[in-house]
Amino acid sequence: MQRVLLINQNIKDSRLLKKTFQNYYPATEIVKARDSVGGLDILLHERVDTIFIDSAFSLTDIDFLGEVQKNNITTPVIVIIEEGKEILAAEAIKKGACDYIIKDAGYPDSLPDVIERTLSASILKKDAEEKREQRSLLFKQIYKSHKWWQNIIDAITDYLFVIDNDYKILRTNKAFANLFGREPADIIMKPYFKLFDLKGPHEWCMLPKNKDSLCHKYIERKINESIYLISCFPIFFDNHDAAVYIMKDITETRRLKDQVYHLDKLSSLGTLTSGVAHEINNPLTGIIGYTEMLLMKNGGELSKKYLQNIYDSAIRCKKIVKNMLAFSRQAPACKNLENINDIIDKTIELHEYRLKTTNIEIIKDYEEDLYAHIDRQQMQQIILNLIINAEHAISETDRSGTIEFKTAYDKKSNNIIITVSDNGNGIPREALPKIFDPFFTTKPVNKGTGLGLSIAHGIIAEQGGTIEAESKIGKGTSFIIELPRTD
Numbered sequence: 001m002q003r004v005l006l007i008n009q010n011i012k013d014s015r016l017l018k019k020t021f022q023n024y025y026p027a028t029e030i031v032k033a034r035d036s037v038g039g040l041d042i043l044l045h046e047r048v049d050t051i052f053i054d055s056a057f058s059l060t061d062i063d064f065l066g067e068v069q070k071n072n073i074t075t076p077v078i079v080i081i082e083e084g085k086e087i088l089a090a091e092a093i094k095k096g097a098c099d100y101i102i103k104d105a106g107y108p109d110s111l112p113d114v115i116e117r118t119l120s121a122s123i124l125k126k127d128a129e130e131k132r133e134q135r136s137l138l139f140k141q142i143y144k145s146h147k148w149w150q151n152i153i154d155a156i157t158d159y160l161f162v163i164d165n166d167y168k169i170l171r172t173n174k175a176f177a178n179l180f181g182r183e184p185a186d187i188i189m190k191p192y193f194k195l196f197d198l199k200g201p202h203e204w205c206m207l208p209k210n211k212d213s214l215c216h217k218y219i220e221r222k223i224n225e226s227i228y229l230i231s232c233f234p235i236f237f238d239n240h241d242a243a244v245y246i247m248k249d250i251t252e253t254r255r256l257k258d259q260v261y262h263l264d265k266l267s268s269l270g271t272l273t274s275g276v277a278h279e280i281n282n283p284l285t286g287i288i289g290y291t292e293m294l295l296m297k298n299g300g301e302l303s304k305k306y307l308q309n310i311y312d313s314a315i316r317c318k319k320i321v322k323n324m325l326a327f328s329r330q331a332p333a334c335k336n337l338e339n340i341n342d343i344i345d346k347t348i349e350l351h352e353y354r355l356k357t358t359n360i361e362i363i364k365d366y367e368e369d370l371y372a373h374i375d376r377q378q379m380q381q382i383i384l385n386l387i388i389n390a391e392h393a394i395s396e397t398d399r400s401g402t403i404e405f406k407t408a409y410d411k412k413s414n415n416i417i418i419t420v421s422d423n424g425n426g427i428p429r430e431a432l433p434k435i436f437d438p439f440f441t442t443k444p445v446n447k448g449t450g451l452g453l454s455i456a457h458g459i460i461a462e463q464g465g466t467i468e469a470e471s472k473i474g475k476g477t478s479f480i481i482e483l484p485r486t487d
């Protein structure tokens, strides 16, 4: 039922309005107020659909229309204006009235029409407002649910994008957009491949319309130095074709997998090596012993020379066997809390004479108080191998050599970082992945066994650390060791 508020002191007018309403709009309840203050009170506490007010109250008594607006009341106000005061109509409309009625001679007869016009206008206005409100509520809900899904797909750290039949991006997440330094909204409806600086799509990118080839599948591809596992899901919804692509960066997983494979290879090789080394060690001791005895006997010059060759070769074999045993590390490590800088210093001291003769400058850049729980002998063996390798690499160039030792603490990983850099000849790109493999050497026969770095790799990995190499051919090489710090 419609509720009409009538603010009027004129009893005749009230009766007339009431009668008109009863005749034409029986489903109307009329609520009366004697003045605008009373009317405002009703408005603030009860439901009212339309207001009729005598112009005397709206514009002179108190600023009724102003109060209505101030209180955010949207109920339509129709002002009843005395004949001759039509000028007030414009002012009333200006102040927010919805319509007006002039009380002229034909007013009682024309009142039904005027009321119908104003009421239907106000009802229409109300209907339109309701519809607008419903629509805005609907929009709000759609917007909210859109935001909700966007937040969910933004929480996915894999790179996600959805394309249509023109390769245009329909949806994407933050991770994918950020990969190109953009926000999702910036790349919507752009061909996805343009982001990769390509003129056309990748060979793995299938369109939704090619339904047959577009079954759910995974592909592995290298894009800009990273390896991705790309999965594709076709979706057909509400007559719209789309394909959802998810790219997972598996570069690190792949690296770890390779590392595990490498360690596996090393450990089986270690078992084999230690067996062979032990078997060779005994006869070798015999060869060395008997050769020494023969050398002490007086024999001819030639046989002495040959014996010396046998002896030197056997000593070299012994050294190789010793390295092989170290590689397989049968002897248990003797770990203590050791000062890293001190170990490096002592190892350099041991080798100082040779470094002086080769004119190699040693640079140190240490951070204080770096302690790790390690086997001192093993660590010295690692550093010494790095020094000898650097020395050899420098000897291959004609510049004066420098080896820099840097130690630092990385708070984030709680690791000690030891960097040994040289300005030697560097390592070729293709050799870099092989240098930690056992028996990989580029040194001439008799010079290297190719076990130094693989031993280092094994020892460091056992400590829960890592050793990596960075190199620029012709410029130099850096070995970076990371070890967990112990206080």
Ligand SMILES: Nc1ncnc2c1ncn2[C@@H]1O[C@H](COP(=O)(O)OP(=O)(O)OP(=O)(O)O)[C@@H](O)[C@H]1O
Residues within 6 Å of the ligand: 323, 385, 389, 390, 393, 422, 424, 425, 426, 427, 435, 436, 440, 441, 442, 443, 447, 448, 449, 450, 451, 452, 453, 454, 477
């Ligand atoms: N600082 C370096 N500069 C250039 N190449 C290097 C450097 N360190 C290592 N390499 C390369 O890596 C290879 C393997 O090194 P590794 O220490 O394992 O064995 P090696 O020095 O050849 O022999 P070994 O240490 O057993 O006597 C070397 O032969 C060399 O080719």
Ligand SMILES: [Mg+2]
Residues within 6 Å of the ligand: 385, 388, 389, 448, 452, 453
């Ligand atoms: Mg070496």
